[in-house]
Amino acid sequence: MGEQWEYHVQDRDVTEALTDTLSPEAAEAIRNLGKIADGRGVGAFVVGGVVRDALMKRACEDLDIVVEDDAIDFAEAAARELGGHVKKYRRFGTALLVLGRGVKVDIATSRSESYARPGALPDVAPDPIELDLKRRDFTLNAMAVRINAEGFGELLDPAGGQEDLATGVLRVLHEHSFEDDPTRVLRCVRFAARFSFEVDPLTEQLLQDAVDNDLVSTVSGERIMNEIRLILSEDEVWAPLERLDSLGALASIHAEWRLPENAPHLFSELVAIMEDPVGSIRSATLWHTNFLAAVSALSISDARALLDRLRSGATLRSLVDELARFEVRARERLESENALSRSNVYDTLAALSPETLAVVLASAGPIASRRVALYLSELESVEPVLSGSDLIVLGLEEGTDLGDILTDLRRARLDGFVTSKTEELEFVRRAIRNLDVENKR
Ligand code: ATP
Numbered sequence: 001m002g003e004q005w006e007y008h009v010q011d012r013d014v015t016e017a018l019t020d021t022l023s024p025e026a027a028e029a030i031r032n033l034g035k036i037a038d039g040r041g042v043g044a045f046v047v048g049g050v051v052r053d054a055l056m057k058r059a060c061e062d063l064d065i066v067v068e069d070d071a072i073d074f075a076e077a078a079a080r081e082l083g084g085h086v087k088k089y090r091r092f093g094t095a096l097l098v099l100g101r102g103v104k105v106d107i108a109t110s111r112s113e114s115y116a117r118p119g120a121l122p123d124v125a126p127d128p129i130e131l132d133l134k135r136r137d138f139t140l141n142a143m144a145v146r147i148n149a150e151g152f153g154e155l156l157d158p159a160g161g162q163e164d165l166a167t168g169v170l171r172v173l174h175e176h177s178f179e180d181d182p183t184r185v186l187r188c189v190r191f192a193a194r195f196s197f198e199v200d201p202l203t204e205q206l207l208q209d210a211v212d213n214d215l216v217s218t219v220s221g222e223r224i225m226n227e228i229r230l231i232l233s234e235d236e237v238w239a240p241l242e243r244l245d246s247l248g249a250l251a252s253i254h255a256e257w258r259l260p261e262n263a264p265h266l267f268s269e270l271v272a273i274m275e276d277p278v279g280s281i282r283s284a285t286l287w288h289t290n291f292l293a294a295v296s297a298l299s300i301s302d303a304r305a306l307l308d309r310l311r312s313g314a315t316l317r318s319l320v321d322e323l324a325r326f327e328v329r330a331r332e333r334l335e336s337e338n339a340l341s342r343s344n345v346y347d348t349l350a351a352l353s354p355e356t357l358a359v360v361l362a363s364a365g366p367i368a369s370r371r372v373a374l375y376l377s378e379l380e381s382v383e384p385v386l387s388g389s390d391l392i393v394l395g396l397e398e399g400t401d402l403g404d405i406l407t408d409l410r411r412a413r414l415d416g417f418v419t420s421k422t423e424e425l426e427f428v429r430r431a432i433r434n435l436d437v438e439n440k441r
Pocket of ligand 1: 047048049050062064135136137138141142181183184187
């Protein structure tokens with residue numbers, strides 16, 4: 001059970017817990033939305049993660065609301081009354097209500113779901129809140145709090161989520177849960193790792209059965225990718241990835257997907273690097289970086305096949321290709337004991353994205369590690385004083401020669417052969433003279 005918080009089963013009014021964990025703006029928004037629901041004569045509730053986080057005294061940013069009403073109509077009425085705008089998702093019958101002061105509220109119609117087959121999207125029908133809670137993934141996510149003025153703060157907990165929170169247990173609501181929606185395999189691992197919760201023994205058995213029956217392979221690439229992204233955005237990614245690997249779930253997504261042998265070291269290095277990033281690594285996207293590390297043991301053709309399975313976009317594809325190219329062409333040079341000048345180090349690393357640099361650093365031996373650190377803290381920001389337009393003033397035309405001279409000038413700066421504007425001017429004039437001599441030959 002998680003040690004960072006203490007939880008006691010509470011009485012059924014959880015107003016205080018909710019107000020303590022929401023921002024004042026969000027707390028005001030739910031009061032107002034409750035009043036709008038009253039005006040329409042419908043029930044309204046905050047649900048899922050909001051309630052769970054409130055009871056765990058964890059700050060929560062996303063507001064999820066369920067109304068016993070048409071969610072899109074409700075959102076539009078709320079936007080008119082409170083000021084704000086609505087993004088409608090007609091296909092799902094849900095809406096995002098964006099209010100002033102950065103408050104965003106996801107609004108859904110209270111509904112029940114049935115599944116035609118494992119992995120399929122559910123058939124949905126409007127239903128009272130109790131039935132809506134029954135379609136949810138885990139008991140701790142299957143609680144709601146009423147926000148209507150009358151009964152505000154009343155906790156609805158039909159599945160025993162409070163008790164499971166108190167004992168630190170993750171439990172599905174019924175034994176067909178993973179069959180209904182196998183993405184819950186990934187969610188289970190993510191929540192268990194995030195909260196350091198035990199998976200209840202029956203749930204554990206159902207989880208393993210779901211993986212053994214290859215149910216994850218029935219889920220669309222987009223939905224799996226979404227869950228993978230959420231896992232890889234957590235503070236701690238090694239534990240859930242390792243769990244997915246040992247369950248056999250990674251192999252269910254792609255037969256060759258294994259974690260690299262040095263994964264525990266790699267991910268613990270990455271955590272440290274991303275917590276206190278240096279240089280251009282500051283702009284690395286965390287989950288992309290973690291994804292690169294998680295697929296770093298795959299051959300390039302397997303990694304590409306995995307990306308196809310996950311229907312990945314172009315960014316991850318080019319990162320995976322870039323890291324593979326680096327491993328083939330440059331890793332050995334970076335790790336070697338042979339001396340490398342500062343400009344050599346620069347040339348080896350300069351074209352790499354922040355994400356690839358982070359993974360290269362996390363997996364580097366001591367020599368390479370010093371070189372990447374030097375690059376990030378110093379070399380990557382070295383620029384000559386003279387720019388391309390200065391070189392044109394000195395008589396060069398735009399084109400390859402100009403580019404080559406600028407590159408040489410940067411190398412000379414990096415290696416300390418030029419240290420001032422005067423020396424740079426001398427360097428460029430000399431290079432132009434050499435060009436003239438060559439052109440005359
Ligand atoms: P997080 O803190 O990671 O955002 P969350 O619980 O808020 O966690 P969401 O993905 O935003 O996660 O989902 C909101 C709620 O919707 C969940 O708490 C749960 O009740 C329900 N839910 C989401 N995905 C599923 C699913 N695949 N099956 C059943 N219920 C789900």
